[in-house]
Amino acid sequence: MTTIKILPHAEYCPQGATLNVTPGTSICEALLENHINIEHACDMSCACTTCHVIVREGFKSLNEMEETEEDLLDRAWGLEPNSRLSCQAIVAQQDLVVEIPKYSINHAKENH
Template identity: 75%
Template sequence: MPIIKILPHPEYAPQGAEIEAPIGTSICEALLDHDIKIEHACEMSCACTTCHVVVREGYDSLNEPEEGEEDMLDRAWGLEPQSRLSCQAILAQRNVTIEIPKYSINHAKENH
């Protein structure tokens, strides 16, 4: 199983974290399954950008972003070339390292 390394984030993973997840799992699902409560206001339907992450390593091992995801990413805070919506980024065989941006466009946190 691939490992997701999460770089330190003051709210979601203050010390950083490493988790394992099955191939074919989205990064968002994997984080939530390991009690890293990343925002996902649209319930992982690719309709917001609250689950935006920057893939620091392993970007090429993920599935290709579809047009809908690319359109949504244009609205994300802190967009970078290696940005993905974690609900749409599907794990393959290689490990990935992600950074959760400090801010999102959400004005109020969702209670999922």
């Protein structure tokens, strides 16, 4: 199992969280399975940026980013060099520290 430490986020995870995740799971799936209801307006099909996260530790252990994800990330709010779309970032065996940005480009929240 891989540990993902989620940094506190006022809306989604006010206290922060520590998740135990099976390698091969996307960060988005791990969050949702643990009741951290991050936005994912495109239902994890790599068509939006609402599930954008910043990987503070363990970034290099994730799968390589594909061109579609790179192109979409250019539109994400608060983009940083270690940003990923959580629906595309697949957990390996190295522990991660993940931050959910304060905002997304979504103007209306989805009811997922």
